[in-house]
Amino acid sequence: MQALREAIMTQGMGLGTDIVKVDMFLNHRIDTALLFDMGKELAERFREDRPDVVLTVEASGIAIAVAAAHALGDVPVVFAKKGATVVQSPDVAQAKVYSFTHKRENVIRVEKKYLPAGSRVLIIDDFLADGQACQGMMALCAQVDCPVVGIGIGIEKGFMPGGKNLRAMGVKLSSLAVVTAIRDGHILLADD
Amino acid sequence: MQALREAIMTQGMGLGTDIVKVDMFLNHRIDTALLFDMGKELAERFREDRPDVVLTVEASGIAIAVAAAHALGDVPVVFAKKGATVVQSPDVAQAKVYSFTHKRENVIRVEKKYLPAGSRVLIIDDFLADGQACQGMMALCAQVDCPVVGIGIGIEKGFMPGGKNLRAMGVKLSSLAVVTAIRDGHILLADD
Numbered sequence: 001m002q003a004l005r006e007a008i009m010t011q012g013m014g015l016g017t018d019i020v021k022v023d024m025f026l027n028h029r030i031d032t033a034l035l036f037d038m039g040k041e042l043a044e045r046f047r048e049d050r051p052d053v054v055l056t057v058e059a060s061g062i063a064i065a066v067a068a069a070h071a072l073g074d075v076p077v078v079f080a081k082k083g084a085t086v087v088q089s090p091d092v093a094q095a096k097v098y099s100f101t102h103k104r105e106n107v108i109r110v111e112k113k114y115l116p117a118g119s120r121v122l123i124i125d126d127f128l129a130d131g132q133a134c135q136g137m138m139a140l141c142a143q144v145d146c147p148v149v150g151i152g153i154g155i156e157k158g159f160m161p162g163g164k165n166l167r168a169m170g171v172k173l174s175s176l177a178v179v180t181a182i183r184d185g186h187i188l189l190a191d192d
Numbered sequence: 193m194q195a196l197r198e199a200i201m202t203q204g205m206g207l208g209t210d211i212v213k214v215d216m217f218l219n220h221r222i223d224t225a226l227l228f229d230m231g232k233e234l235a236e237r238f239r240e241d242r243p244d245v246v247l248t249v250e251a252s253g254i255a256i257a258v259a260a261a262h263a264l265g266d267v268p269v270v271f272a273k274k275g276a277t278v279v280q281s282p283d284v285a286q287a288k289v290y291s292f293t294h295k296r297e298n299v300i301r302v303e304k305k306y307l308p309a310g311s312r313v314l315i316i317d318d319f320l321a322d323g324q325a326c327q328g329m330m331a332l333c334a335q336v337d338c339p340v341v342g343i344g345i346g347i348e349k350g351f352m353p354g355g356k357n358l359r360a361m362g363v364k365l366s367s368l369a370v371v372t373a374i375r376d377g378h379i380l381l382a383d384d
Contacts, residue, residue: 062258
């Protein structure tokens, strides 16, 4: 997606060999016009998959999920909540997610009634790196018998294994921009 | 706002004397159509105050902030981040916020460069109860010399002191729905 590529190239910062800093337009300050263009583009890519609901995880996934759901004709959004511990409740689906960024294990959870069995789920997130968050959301969907019809991502770190692993599972995955490497502070992007 | 009042009356749950549970349409599952109607209504109420930026705090404020910013002509959104501890950095504005819900003190923070001095800030949040989050965001704005031109809220708990205290400070505060009491599981709302 050209507008996102340009924002990454002109405003994004590469740190070290694996950090893509885009908090000036995506996950601390949000460029609202770009956000809604990203939502529209994700909607175009997944409209044929007829999602009933968009699933994301708090916090920074919420904005792009809402923008995509709006462009899909205002389908509902469910955002999984993060916690440190497993909750004892038969009404809650939950999955463990290891965060490489924060070097700790989190639990993500959703009240089961908000993902009724059979709902066609589109998973949306701002970033894809090791794929743990997406794998966790897929595990939640499996627990409530909801098919995952696709995964839409803002920025994928193509040099990390998340995308490859998810594609190997056969799920339809589409990312608006793919970072192939970070070299000397420069962010290298795959061609569209 | 009539559509929000109806959602609260038909779907919301009152628990005890002070908990308004609306996670079926606002802060776990999001009714996207209602969310964007709320954003439009907030935009109408604050357009005359010419905000340059919408400020909220993660996580559940992000959705309504994005919807309002979109209706205001895609002004940028900045969301303050929550942490347990104060960060030592001259580049970060931060304020302590006591959460009565979770019975603990959090710190909210914003990178100063995302709130340039003089920016006209509209604070948006999904809920107003004791007002600690809004007071914290006002403190952030004061640190970066940004005037707060208004505070727009989804649901205000009118039986808690937050709204009264903020109005006494002279800030323009507008809430889309005001809960006056919870009695026997019923949520009572103020007239529009």
